[in-house]
Amino acid sequence: MSDNLQGKKIIITGATSGLGLAMAKAVAVAGASVLITGHSEEKIHNAVEEVKALNADVYGLMMNVRNETEIENAVQWVTNKWGILDVLVNNAGIGMRTVNPSFLTKPEPFYKITAEGFRNLIDTNLTGYFLVAKAFVPLFLQAGKGKIINISMNHETMRRKGFVPYGPSRAGAESLSLIMAEDLKEKNIAVNMLLPGGATETGMIPDEFREEIIQHFQLLNPNVMAAPIVFLSSDESNGITGQRIVAIEFEAWKSKLK
Template sequence: MENRLDGTYVVVTGASNGLGLAMAEALLSQGATVAMAARPGPKLDQAVEKMQKAGLSAVSLPLDVRSEESVRSAAEWVRTEWGRLDVLINNAGIGMRTVNPDFLTEPQPFFKIQPDKFRDLIDTNVTGYFLVSREFVSLMAERGKGKIINISMNYETMKRKGFVPYGPSRAATESLSYIMAEDLKDYGITVNMLLPGGATVTGMIPDEVREQLEGKFELLDPNVMADPIVYLASGESDGITGERIVAIEFEKWLQERGI
């Protein structure tokens, strides 16, 4: 039986764990060839090895989204080895734990955040999406087709107490996404956003904090992203652009559009 993504070449950033790993596995299971991109190290090596042992077409793509040189090198690898790119998924990011490890239980006001921590998160979560998209988009524009999917998060988090700079970083990437969608219409490239729809069980929430949250609200499994990411990467979503899709409401989103 033919898979939905046979012959599809995909790059997923931040693919060594969390949402990125879950999305990479979902895409691979449907026949895609996936470059799992992340900063080099044991975590990336182990994630790729696990997929390869399962017989899936995963390759390792060392990439630091904050570095123009690293991004350029990764794009050159894709051009040389694949000669094309069908789908780019911008997911790499860091969370509030890098600024305040106790952000969920003891939120800090913005004026207590250290400037270097603020810059580091913005460089990763916002500038990273820009640098990666800027470099890889030429591989799609040359063919007059392609799909970019930018991972975001809830509006509530953009306004939540103690969530500077993570909240502003994702608000910025959503604005970037809408503008990218308009800029790339003439090139045959679509740009959409996907978000889980709530806090998920990822490395962005420390284990000790997760234990404190148990019973207060339910954390989503990263696999909630599987069905919508496969849909967005497939030909089924051709022509759809500028959309913001919430994973937990994906079935409702499809029904509302008669899909």
């Protein structure tokens, strides 16, 4: 275990699998105390045990990012348990499989997507980022510092055929992030975006189409997020805000800072 993040308190939403779990492990191994949130008690328990096996300080909490009461409960948990929060990672989201399980191999045009399916995904992927950030920012304001990291996806995803409503949800989250960065710049609260840089091996890929998709796409390992999430959570990134960082290009991006 390194000590890059020793003493840091970090919450990662939707961290029971995929990118979220990979990031939780990375910051935990770097010395941070981590709160994992999700909407399945079983998955939260399994994720906590997996991270705890790394000799890490990790906790789990039920939190639906669309439920303001559950979000407020999480704020109270952080306040009572830690007293402070250093980093919020907005990661919880749902994918195209919720509206079209064959989205990568048999994309459907936007006009075939149900209004309910559209609202459901936007409410989670975009409104969820807003609600969680809105609830936790007062802790940062009280401390006079803080960091928000919003997880995003490739710009290609925002333009790709058959990617409504997932594409618009991530495009909206990027605009939200940039405006949040401007709103919070004078408050010493950084807001940055982080994305893998390609299709990633996560639960958003339907199991029944996994083999077929692997034949068409070279999937990234979720651990590609490890180095950049540790950097963005650390004091080394102090003063950096409003950035959009692609994980597979992280080292090249970081070298330009010197």
